[in-house]
Amino acid sequence: NAGVTQTPKFRILKIGQSMTLQCTQDMNHNYMYWYRQDPGMGLKLIYYSVGAGITDKGEVPNGYNVSRSTTEDFPLRLELAAPSQTSVYFCASTSGQSEQYFGPGTRLTVT
């Protein structure tokens, strides 16, 4: 039982490039989330999903897209990367009956 896994751990992007952050959970959780954490700040919700095929925007969705084709996977797509997207990204999941479980995070730098 690996919990929530994220790849890559680190990435440097040039302005205008695109990339996908991968997230997988093996706990059969319906609910999955993407957060970003800027330096010295708490976590802000980007997108979430309540089950396969269903996604919705969180607090800070601009510049991002998601998909949820399976229960296990919830990739986050960055299109046309901008310096403002430099952050640490966390994926999380929950069954809804207890806490959210977090992945180890991806540190992204856009230069």
Place this chain on the structure above:
Amino acid sequence: AQTVTQSQPEMSVQEAETVTLSCTYDTSESNYYLFWYKQPPSRQMILVIRQEAYKQQNATENRFSVNFQKAAKSFSLKISDSQLGDTAMYFCAFMDRYSGAGSYQLTFGKGTKLSVIP
């Protein structure tokens, strides 16, 4: 919308001493979860303790305990016998228990940076 406030951006404590981190929240819901998460320099988000709002008894996990005051909407974390490994950012978080239009989303405070001094 729920809000979570942590009024102490930074705190320090001597090793083996006790420290209390404050958290207040605002909600119109009656049934919810509250959490304290720890984020060490490794960045991993680690659950410290969980409290269900319908339970009157304060949660305890080894050296960690909470003081949950539902009417006052207060949820403080007490760390006893502080250890060097407790040095981390601590986040208070709120989760509505009923999905409804939401989806068990977490609302986080801005965090308290705790330093344990040898």
